[in-house]
Each structure stands twice: as C-alpha cells, then as structure tokens.
Amino acid sequence: GQQVMQIPQYQHVQEGEDFTTYCNSSTTLSNIQWYKQRPGGHPVFLIQLVKSGEVKKQKRLTFQFGEAKKNSSLHITATQTTDVGTYFCAWGFQKLVFGTGTRLLVSP
C-alpha cells in the first residue's frame, strides 16, 4: 500500500534559523495538503498543492510539490516563536491520510 514518511519527527531551532519538513511517498500523490497544529489545539489548513513542481509561498513559508508528485516540503525562513507546533502533510480524496507530523520547537 501507499506509504508516506514525514521527516524529521522533531526539530528544535533557535529563533531566526530556518526549518524544513519533508513528506516522501512511495507512490504518486494526487495532491498534498499541509496543516499546522499548535500545542493543545486543532489542525489548521495551510495550503494545498496539486501540480507537479508546484511552489507556493505564504510570507516566510514556502511549499513545494516534487516533479514526480512523490514528495513535498515545507520550508520556514527565519523562524519565530509563533511557528511552534506540529506540521502535518496530508493527501487523498475523501479518505484523507495524514503523515505522522514534524514537531517544531523554537527557542527565543
């Protein structure tokens, strides 16, 4: 079956450093969504990518979908303490499947 790995599981950075999380699939994905969940909170939608090689930016966040649609990344430039949380990738249609998440801790 389809397997998607999300790495790293955890990352601790100093404020101002960059951060990247990756989702890697063994098969081609139709789409990829990214969510952020603050500690004690619920997942909040960030973005969806559907096209091969697609790149989207939201302020300090850059999202990429690989050319083969088997991998995706979320890059945060110059992290801030407000970026703390767990970032999930998700994919699918009707039966949405979530990755295991990358927990980001930012020290001031």
Next chain:
Amino acid sequence: NAGVTQTPKFQVLKTGQSMTLQCAQDMNHEYMSWYRQDPGMGLRLIHYSVGAGITDQGEVPNGYNVSRSTTEDFPLRLLSAAPSQTSVYFCASSFSGLREDEQFFGPGTRLTVL
C-alpha cells in the same frame, strides 16, 4: 459563523460504557469526518460522510458508529468503550466530498477510558 463545534470538550468513561460525541457545522459543508489522534501519531480517519444519509468507513472504524441525518450534524457513537479508545477526537468538514478541499477542524474532544 461558529465553524465546526464539538461537545463535550473532555470526557471520562469507564470500560464498557457507551457515549456519543457531538459534531456540528454551520458552513453548509457536504463532507464531514471523524479522526482520532494518539500521542506521537498523526490523525487517523474513523468514518466520513459525503452528504446527508451517506457514510463510509475510514482507516480505524471498529468500535465506532456514525450517522448523518442532516447536513449540519455528524455524531460519533462509541458502542462499548475500551481503554484503547482513549484519544483526542477531531471532527472536520469541507465544502465538498467530490474534490480535494481544505478541511476545517473542530476544537476536539479529549476522551479517557478507564
């Protein structure tokens, strides 16, 4: 709009008890779903619905029942609670079940089964 609401926020059950987790949305969304989130894991889909009267199983449906009699409500029933069902439960909705749409999540219900 209130968005997606869930009740209760917290619940403690004894093994074997039954209960219903409530979920409602006021965005006229066709698609609704239930997830559970366990420590260190992502969200796993329990059941979903693409419209009133239509439900289907997700990845981990055993021990849970759902029904969708109205567009707004999608309750999740635990038939006979087990400690393995201790988890945080999230309800989510999206505009349509016919395309990939962003999911709007409720605040969650934290359930402990003793």
